[in-house]
Amino acid sequence: KMILMSKFAPHRVIASLPEATVFMGVPTLYVRMLAEAGLTREACRYMRLFIAGSAPLLIEIFKAWQEITGHTILERYGMSETVMLTSNPYHATDGERRGGTVGFPLPGVGLRVSDDKGQPCPTGEIGGIEVKGPNVFRGYWRMPEKTQEEFTADGWFKTGDVGKVDERGYVTIVGRSKDLIITGGYNVYPAEIEGYLNDMPGVAESAVIGVPHPDFGEGVVAVVVARPGASPEPAALIAALKGQIANFKVPKHCFVVDALPRNTMGKVQKNLLREQHKGLFGG
Incomplete structure (x- = not known):
């Protein structure tokens, strides 16, 4: 029941x-x-x-x-167009449930990671996740152009998610391709920076976005939620990041807020954050 x-x-x-x-x-x-x-x-x-x-x-x-x-907790991954795609193991004999990953492709599901030119990414490198299998839908209803856009020439569905596959076959999702930040010609994956921020003292969670910048195309901005009773200083967080990641990935601004905007499914609505801060650099 x-x-x-x-x-x-x-x-x-x-x-x-x-x-x-x-x-x-x-x-x-x-x-x-x-x-x-x-x-x-x-x-x-x-x-x-x-x-x-x-x-x-x-x-x-x-x-x-x-x-x-x-x-x-068993983490898994799927979408409306494909139903379930991957899952961490249920039985311990099939492997461990690894936090931060969505496990292995399910039986019958093909999953690959490709770069911007459609070439396979080496193990551990980040790229676009593409899938194929009997669970994948055939196309969008009465939208042939969109269907053609979302499938590769050899029939793989482009999920719009960005991720990687490690040497053991575990899949990790690092974000959506629409959330990718291109600053000064460099690709910045928000999940990487968010991971560093979330590990810092006083930080409960974070969201990293790109907003228009007149010189770099997009400027990296961090929005942080403090842990109860904590008061992290934006300047201190940025300074700490400079010692951990490449300079082009370091946020140019950091804001501390009470909560991140979410939809009914609990997903952070980065589009609202981008809209809120779109005029920050006058871009």
Whole structure:
């Protein structure tokens, strides 16, 4: 049976866990439940599986959930046009569930990473994720031009996601191609910078965007949410980044906000942030 609720209330969900065996949710739901004192190993004693998807799950949340509940969240990846594409293993005999990755391509699913010229990327290098298989849709209804744009000449669907495949075959999503920042001719992947920011003291989460810049085309901007009780200084965060990443990747401005805008699926709406800061450099 399914336990249905009219809206998400973390304390109610936790109270219902002893009656359930599987929970599926976007990362935001896990963050909300971690803030509840009622979330314990005892509350999760009958649970078999926790699944996360639709948006990246921060490694800090992945580890905190493990520590508090004794369960390892299974992250996976799919989209409307393809249904499910990849998943971390369910059985330990098939491999570990690695935080920050979406696991391996499912049986029958082809997945490759290609560069801007359509050539295969070497293992570990970032590029556009393309997929093929019986699960992939045939095209957009009455939109032949768009369908042609979204498929390669040899029939692979361009997901619009950017990622990499490591030496063990685990797939990592680093962002959407539309979120790629090109500054001064260099490609900047927001997820890389966000990873460094999220590891800094006092930072709960971050979003990195590109906005028009008269000299560089796009300027890198960071928007940060502080941890409760913390007050990270934007200048200090930028200074710390300069010692960790290439100079062209370092944000030119950093803003500390109360919360990041999200849609109903919990995904950060970077388009709203870009709109908010589009005049920052007068571009």
